[in-house]
Amino acid sequence: xxxxxxxxxxxxxxxxxxxxxxxxxxxxxxxxxxxxxxxxxxxxxxxxxxxxxxxxxxxxxxxxxxxxxxxxxxxxxxxxxxxxxxxxxxxxxxxxxxxxxxxxxxxxxxxxxxxxxxxxxxxxxxxxxxxxxxxxxxxxxxxxxxxxxxxxxxxxxxxxxxxxxxxxxxxxxxx
Amino acid sequence: xxxxxxxxxxxxxxxxxxxxxxxxxxxxxxxxxxxxxxxxxxxxxxxxxxxxxxxxxxxxxxxxxxxxxxxxxxxxxxxxxxxxxxxxxxxxxxxxxxxxxxxxxxxxxxxxxxxxxxxxxxxxxxxxxxxxxxxxxxxxxxxxxxxxxxxxxxxxxxxxxxxxxxxxxxxxxxxxxxxxxxxxxxxxxxxxxxxxxxxxxxxxxxxxxxxxxxxxxxxxxxxxxxxxxxxxxxxxxxxxxxxxxxxxxxxxxxxxxxxxxxxxxxxxxxxxxxxxxxxxxxxxxxxxxxxxxxxxxxxxxxxxxxxxxxxxxxxxxxxxxxxxxxxxxxxxxxxxxxxxxxxxxxxxxxxxxxxxxxxxxxxxxxxxxxxxxxxxxxxxxxxxxxxxxxxxxxxxxxxxxxxxxxxxxxxxxxxxxxxxxxxxxxxxxxxxxxxxxxxxxxxxxxxxxxxxxxxxxxxxxxxxxxxxxxxxxxxxxxxxxxx
Numbered sequence: 019x020x021x022x023x024x025x026x027x028x029x030x031x032x033x034x035x036x037x038x039x040x041x042x043x044x045x046x047x048x049x050x051x052x053x054x055x056x057x058x059x060x061x062x063x064x065x066x067x068x069x070x071x072x073x074x075x076x077x078x079x080x081x082x083x084x085x086x087x088x089x090x091x092x093x094x095x096x097x098x099x100x101x102x103x104x105x106x107x108x109x110x111x112x113x114x115x116x117x118x119x120x121x122x123x124x125x126x127x128x129x130x131x132x133x134x135x136x137x138x139x140x141x142x143x144x145x146x147x148x149x150x151x152x153x154x155x156x157x158x159x160x161x162x163x164x165x166x167x168x169x170x171x172x173x174x175x176x177x178x179x180x181x182x183x184x185x186x187x188x189x190x191x192x193x
Numbered sequence: 194x195x196x197x198x199x200x201x202x203x204x205x206x207x208x209x210x211x212x213x214x215x216x217x218x219x220x221x222x223x224x225x226x227x228x229x230x231x232x233x234x235x236x237x238x239x240x241x242x243x244x245x246x247x248x249x250x251x252x253x254x255x256x257x258x259x260x261x262x263x264x265x266x267x268x269x270x271x272x273x274x275x276x277x278x279x280x281x282x283x284x285x286x287x288x289x290x291x292x293x294x295x296x297x298x299x300x301x302x303x304x305x306x307x308x309x310x311x312x313x314x315x316x317x318x319x320x321x322x323x324x325x326x327x328x329x330x331x332x333x334x335x336x337x338x339x340x341x342x343x344x345x346x347x348x349x350x351x352x353x354x355x356x357x358x359x360x361x362x363x364x365x366x367x368x369x370x371x372x373x374x375x376x377x378x379x380x381x382x383x384x385x386x387x388x389x390x391x392x393x394x395x396x397x398x399x400x401x402x403x404x405x406x407x408x409x410x411x412x413x414x415x416x417x418x419x420x421x422x423x424x425x426x427x428x429x430x431x432x433x434x435x436x437x438x439x440x441x442x443x444x445x446x447x448x449x450x451x452x453x454x455x456x457x458x459x460x461x462x463x464x465x466x467x468x469x470x471x472x473x474x475x476x477x478x479x480x481x482x483x484x485x486x487x488x489x490x491x492x493x494x495x496x497x498x499x500x501x502x503x504x505x506x507x508x509x510x511x512x513x514x515x516x517x518x519x520x521x522x523x524x525x526x527x528x529x530x531x532x533x534x535x536x537x538x539x540x541x542x543x544x545x546x547x548x549x550x551x552x553x554x555x556x557x558x559x560x561x562x563x564x565x566x567x568x569x570x571x572x573x574x575x576x577x578x579x580x581x582x583x584x585x586x587x588x589x590x591x592x593x594x595x596x597x598x599x600x601x602x603x604x605x606x607x608x609x610x611x612x613x614x615x616x617x618x619x620x621x622x623x624x625x626x627x628x629x630x631x632x633x634x635x636x637x638x639x640x641x642x643x644x645x646x647x648x649x650x651x652x653x654x655x656x657x658x659x660x661x662x663x664x665x666x667x668x669x670x671x672x673x674x675x676x
Binding site for chain 1: 251620621667
């Protein structure tokens, strides 16, 4: 006979597996609205301890032309997932741009194709003050499959769990 | 056949029985003293770095080693897998222990039947120095720890980024712990005052490790009671617990004095499934669960979010804008003391009404619901801490060679540049932790509700509002981390 703990373990595993399956399915769904890639020209200003704009939202395949500026001290712009690191000095239009650990290039703007979907933080990479490690911004490239899949998973775990307990509970049953 | 122990997971592995060399090791008197002494030396070095070293936080040993390395190891490794093992080797109460015992390695024991004459004060069969008063009964809870942690959290930006402020806080804790040890007995500071100890106690419930009696029937017939009274081999439980009756991890500091003291070798260290322990004992622990959830959320917004205005408001030392800081602090306190507890209490009250369970008190329903916040809270704290180490972990290598920021290069690592390690994995790891926390939280809350409401359908109705609220909270974290 199956013990109570084994039964609970199986129940939890079943709900978790269902959640994972729905999460994968939701993440794999194509984007609802697909539009041709567009070009965004953005001016990103870095000052202690913020980026303006704090969040950049684009679609996968979009091309970004970033003009970066610093208003107080030297800042960095390190984009996670794209291995891009830019040094920005105040009163200078010239940027020091490093891609993939390569040699630095001196440019006036950074051109980037948002070919990876999801959420990527950009961080200051040059020590700029006491809150430097927490100076971040966000690039969100649609479709954000992780958010969609994770949202579906937690909802399935909740609803699946409640429904399963309800279905397996005779009215008034003790334990 | 040995009888099972109440309050223990039925599926558990006796670690000391399985690993005899470890069993021999933990019975040595120099453990956990030796690591604590090393950590005290490191603490002294880092506090000195905080006072004399560079004011740039991410180049100062105190800030980098304490708030990046130690914090991550504590919350993501030690706590889930070792419960309060940190407390055993914590350097903060070490001086107080020494002043109370006037001995580092030895044990001062005496037979109380021979009279209480002699130096110090006899408690059980151990001699202690200082006033050795009992901690006031009215304060024998974790409310002071809740308040202390909220106070520190309000000024967290200053503590985390300013080496001098960190040094004052850490040094102040050592002084306070030592002063308390001179007045009150044993580890009263750790148990009732230490702001870190409060959340370690709460989240140690979720840990995969426990110290318990192997067989309670042995304890029932034991005449020595060295685990609580002390004997010539060990001090009585410094945490003022009766080890043979331990049912919860909260107040066990893993010092293993009970393992050393037991003449029957009946105390053991056990590996158990994670999240096996769920029960909260009172409102103080429930409030700790609400508080920790609130702070995980607030920190994820202030430190991990892109909103510079919030960082400025919290960064009072640099901005000097007391109006903005006052609004930030008031918001934080309102969230921690009113909004989040109010929402979860409201959900418990609603569940109790839906279940038509008049015989179940609001307190019982609320504690059952708050049990879900133990695994969830622990995992969202780990999720919050992931980017600290993935994005900023490389500072540890650089600062190890130059903890004062004075241009040293002790291990030839000082010039290692800031190098994030797979930082783009952060949202994936965070999503997995939030999802896992929600599932484990629902399970814990459901099982506790089942105990509180006794009948499955009533338990389901009683827990459903809390389950929905927990899921909404998980969605909020997911939005922050991945959206």
